[in-house]
Amino acid sequence: MAKTSLKAENNIEISEAKYLKPLLSNLKRSGFKLVAIEQAKNSIPYFKFKPKQNQKIVLIVGNEKTGLKKTDLEVCNQILEIPKLGQEKESLNVAIALAIVLSQIVFN
Numbered sequence: 001m002a003k004t005s006l007k008a009e010n011n012i013e014i015s016e017a018k019y020l021k022p023l024l025s026n027l028k029r030s031g032f033k034l035v036a037i038e039q040a041k042n043s044i045p046y047f048k049f050k051p052k053q054n055q056k057i058v059l060i061v062g063n064e065k066t067g068l069k070k071t072d073l074e075v076c077n078q079i080l081e082i083p084k085l086g087q088e089k090e091s092l093n094v095a096i097a098l099a100i101v102l103s104q105i106v107f108n
Contacts, residue, residue, distance in 0.1 A: 020060075020068075020069070020072045021069075021071055021072055021075055024058075024060070024072060024075040024076070025075055027058050028075065028077070031056055032056045032057065032058045033051065033055055033056065033057050033058070033077045033078070034058050034060060034075060034076040034077050034078070035049065035057055035058065035059055035060065035076065035077065035078045035079075035080060036059075036060045036061075036062075036068055036072070036073055036076040036078070036079045036080070037059060037060065037061050037079075037080050037081070037082075037094075037097050037098060037101050038061075038062060038067050038068045038073060038079055038080075038081065039067070039081045039091060040073055040079045040081070042079060043079040043080060043081040044078070044079070044080060044081070045080070045081065045082075045083050046080040046081065046082055046100065046101045046104055047104055047108075049078060049080050049101075049104070049105070051105060057105070059098065059101065059102060059105075060072070060076065061094050061097065061098050062094065063094075064093070064094050067091075080101055082097055082100055082101070
């Protein structure tokens with residue numbers, strides 16, 4: 001992430017964890033709203049997500065190839081996805097997906 005963000009990562013808090021579920025549970029207990037970016041049965045289009053003003057949000061993205069585990073998604077408050085047209089490919093690059101959702105949240 002640091003390599004491709006050209007120092008932009010210095011403007012946001014980033015965490016990495018080998019085991020995600022304990023970290024997510026701790027953040028949730030601390031008052032954060034956990035928002036995953038993933039294709040799932042109960043996901044909603046990212047542009048329909050309307051966070052409350054000053055709401056503490058954690059955006060969670062998964063592995064480029066395997067995404068997020070079902071057990072990690074179960075801890076999340078909301079799951080967002082980016083609708084796509086056509087059948088060529090089901091998903092976007094994880095960095096692109098994060099940028100799209102983050103821009104929507106920040107500027108709307």
